[in-house]
Amino acid sequence: MAAAQLTATSVSSRGLPTFEGLRPSAIKIAAFAPLKQGLSQRCFRPLVVKAATVVAPKYTTITPLADRVLIKIKEAEEKTSGGILLPSTALSKPQYGEVVAVGEGRTIGKSKIEIGVKTGSQVVYSKYAGTELEFNGSNHLLMKEDDIVGILETDDIKELKPMNERVLIKVAEAEQTTAGGLLLTEASKEKPSVGSVIAVGPGPLDEEGNRKPLSVSPGNTVMYSKYAGNEFKGKDGSDYIVLRSSDVMAVLSS
Known part of the structure; x- marks a missing residue:
C-alpha cells in the first residue's frame, strides 16, 4: 500500500491538498485530528494518506x-x-x-x-x-x-455453472397476500428463504482429494439460511441466489 505523510502545516482550512495522479476515491485518511485553539502546531498528529494498491x-x-x-x-x-x-x-x-x-x-x-x-x-x-x-x-x-x-x-445468471459445493437456487416469490386475504405492501412482504435448485457444483473434496456428491439435486425445492450466499437478478426478472450446500437446511416436498 503506497503511503505519503503530511504535517499540520500542509493542511489548509479549505480542505486537503490535491495529489496529482491519485484518484479521490482511492484516498483514505488513516489519522486526522483538528487543531484546537490554544495548542501548538507541534501537537498536531501526523496525517497519513494512503492510495489503492498499485x-x-x-x-x-x-x-x-x-x-x-x-x-x-x-x-x-x-x-x-x-x-x-x-x-x-x-x-x-x-x-x-x-x-x-x-x-x-x-x-x-x-x-x-x-x-x-x-x-x-x-x-x-x-x-x-x-x-x-x-x-x-x-x-x-x-x-x-x-x-x-x-x-x-453468458450474461444470464441462471446459466451459471456452480463451483465445488455451491448451489444455484431460483428464489420463490414472496407472498402477495396474508392468510386472511389482505394485500401486502412491498415493505411488508417477507423475504422468502425457499427456492428451487437450478444447478449444483461437483461437490467438495474429501481428505483424499475425491469429490463428495451433494445431497441436493436440480429440481429440488429447498429451504436455506436467510442471510447466506450471493444474490443476483436474472434476465427473466426473477431473483437467484448462489450459496454453499451447507447453507441448505432442508429439502421440501408436497
Whole structure:
C-alpha cells in the first residue's frame, strides 16, 4: 500500500491538498485530528494518506501461487438496461470478471488438485473476496479459487455453472397476500428463504482429494439460511441466489 505523510502545516482550512495522479476515491485518511485553539502546531498528529494498491510498472507479470487466481474485474454498469444513466453512488460493485492467471493448484492427501477454472473463463465471485489491485491499467482481484462461486459464459445468471459445493437456487416469490386475504405492501412482504435448485457444483473434496456428491439435486425445492450466499437478478426478472450446500437446511416436498 503506497503511503505519503503530511504535517499540520500542509493542511489548509479549505480542505486537503490535491495529489496529482491519485484518484479521490482511492484516498483514505488513516489519522486526522483538528487543531484546537490554544495548542501548538507541534501537537498536531501526523496525517497519513494512503492510495489503492498499485503494482509498480517495472513488474510486467503476476503469477498466482497454489490455489490463487488472478481475475480482471468487469467494469460496473453505468446505465440501466433501459439506457438510464446511473449516478456514481448507484453503481453496484461488480462481481464478475475474467480469469487472467491461475496457480499450480494444491495437494490434498496424495492427490494433486488443479485449479477448476482456466485462463479466459468468465466467472462470478463472492462479493467481498480477494485482494484488489491495479495492474496494467485495470482493476484486478487476487483470490482463492474457493471464493469463485461459478463459471458464467453468458450474461444470464441462471446459466451459471456452480463451483465445488455451491448451489444455484431460483428464489420463490414472496407472498402477495396474508392468510386472511389482505394485500401486502412491498415493505411488508417477507423475504422468502425457499427456492428451487437450478444447478449444483461437483461437490467438495474429501481428505483424499475425491469429490463428495451433494445431497441436493436440480429440481429440488429447498429451504436455506436467510442471510447466506450471493444474490443476483436474472434476465427473466426473477431473483437467484448462489450459496454453499451447507447453507441448505432442508429439502421440501408436497
